[in-house]
Amino acid sequence: MGETLLIINGRILTMAGKVLPGGCVLIENGKIAAVADQIKIPEGRDTEVIDASGCLVMPGLIEAHCHVGITEEKKGMEGDDCNENVSPITPWLRALDAVNTMDAAFDDAVRAGITSIMVGPGSSNIVGGQFIFIKTKGRRIDDLIVKEPAAMKIAFGENPKVNFADQQKSPVTRMAIAGLLREELFKAVQYQKKKQAWQASGQDKDKPSDAPFEPDFRMECWLPVLEGKIPLKAHVHRVDDIFTAIRIAREFGLSITLDHCSEGHLIAGELAREGFPAIVGPDLSSRSKIEVQNMAFKTAGILHKAGVLVAITTDHPVTLIQSLPLCAGLAVKSGLPMEEGLRAITCNPARICRVYDRVGSLEPGKDADIAIFSGNPMETFTKTMCTIINGNIVYRAENF
Incomplete structure (x- = not known):
């Protein structure tokens, strides 16, 4: 269930009291495995790396x-x-x-x-x-x-x-x-x-x-x-x-x-x-x-x-x-x-x-439901760059 994904370089808004200005989120088996400033690519697994530079990463x-x-x-x-x-x-x-x-x-x-x-x-x-x-x-x-x-x-x-x-x-x-x-x-x-x-x-x-x-x-x-x-x-x-x-x-x-x-x-x-x-x-x-x-x-x-x-x-x-x-x-x-x-x-x-x-929040053990936005989603011109549900990429904007 779900891919192994590593989101890097994003402004991570966990909605659980922690904001990482340039952090990472690791997704394994449909769940959030880790949220940290730096996460190494897991060895022995095919991992897709998503570079979220300049984007806001938050719970779906x-x-x-x-x-x-x-x-x-x-x-x-x-x-x-x-x-x-x-x-x-x-x-x-x-x-x-x-x-x-x-x-x-x-x-x-x-x-x-x-x-x-x-x-x-x-x-x-x-x-x-x-x-x-x-x-x-x-x-x-x-x-x-x-x-x-x-x-x-x-x-x-x-x-x-x-x-x-x-x-x-x-x-x-x-x-x-x-x-x-x-x-x-x-x-x-x-x-x-x-x-x-x-x-x-x-x-x-x-x-x-x-x-x-x-x-x-x-x-x-x-x-x-x-x-x-x-x-x-x-x-x-x-x-x-x-x-x-x-x-x-x-x-x-x-x-x-x-x-x-x-x-x-x-x-x-x-x-x-x-x-x-x-x-x-x-x-x-x-x-x-x-x-x-x-x-x-x-x-x-x-x-x-x-x-x-x-x-x-x-x-x-x-x-x-x-x-x-x-x-x-x-x-x-x-x-x-x-x-x-x-x-x-x-x-x-x-x-x-x-x-x-x-x-509802980005914390280890929770479902890997994640939205990546170009900015604050409450602002009119913000774009959805990527949507992830249960660790699967279900939407991805062009050129992202």
Whole structure:
């Protein structure tokens, strides 16, 4: 798996607290083997040397919330598998079964230095289904998986209201959205308790179980959420929706990510005290709905300064995936510190998506997902010179 590569002479930005002005990165068997000022070419192995003189070498960029491959470009309904919008509660759906790796957006991502993405259902339903965290290069989705399931999508506000009002069925109010979600989570908790009791009784081999139990496919998908293995991924724009999402998460003792968080800057102190991370954006799009009327690039900076862990999202195809570094740059222009802009598209989304053990920084033992840029990727005229995923060169600019 992967080639033996040695990157030399680059400005190495590890995103783990170390910057090497003219350093090296050694890649072996798809993993980062070493990061240092000087690394000798390994003996006895064919090693390709990549001279990154004058370039910035950093972890591959990460998109923490998008619909690449599940809402394909230019294919209309045939290529749109994002929302099973005839039922408000569909937790058993898996993005794994709907992402088309032949979508052109995957190639756009690779050419932009984006090496991994969090992909999942949209926000037409209260519960949309399971997200998946994957790499951006390959034809078989099963081979791209980093974490699956990676999160459970839930949505508040306009999208489920409008979708089901048009169908003349509940929910048509924010009260109903919250009520139906609570009902579903209550049932999931009861199912978990029943299963745990059955499992406990089965430990005594001499005593038959007196608690009959039948697995429920619909409920099983909630167990990773209830056990804290994956978070709720909440579509929230308005202040009231943000607080409702947090309220319900607290009621059931669940972890949550606040996706979009368009009015987060209005309640930054409160969110910092709550301690949940925010995935901010897509701010490079029109204010097409009432709930995004206060959307602004300043949100990320204000949240960060308050102490919230922040990632930037394009929400592709709302904003195109390749604009991810530009969105981070515009957030920096509006107050997010430069270093945090880079963190918001590398190590921060890796932490938020719970895959930091594999991606998000250049450290020995992690996946060799690396982007080499002609300069700061958040600047408009910067070019992607090389993209490496799992130790394989998947994109290389001409004359590099």
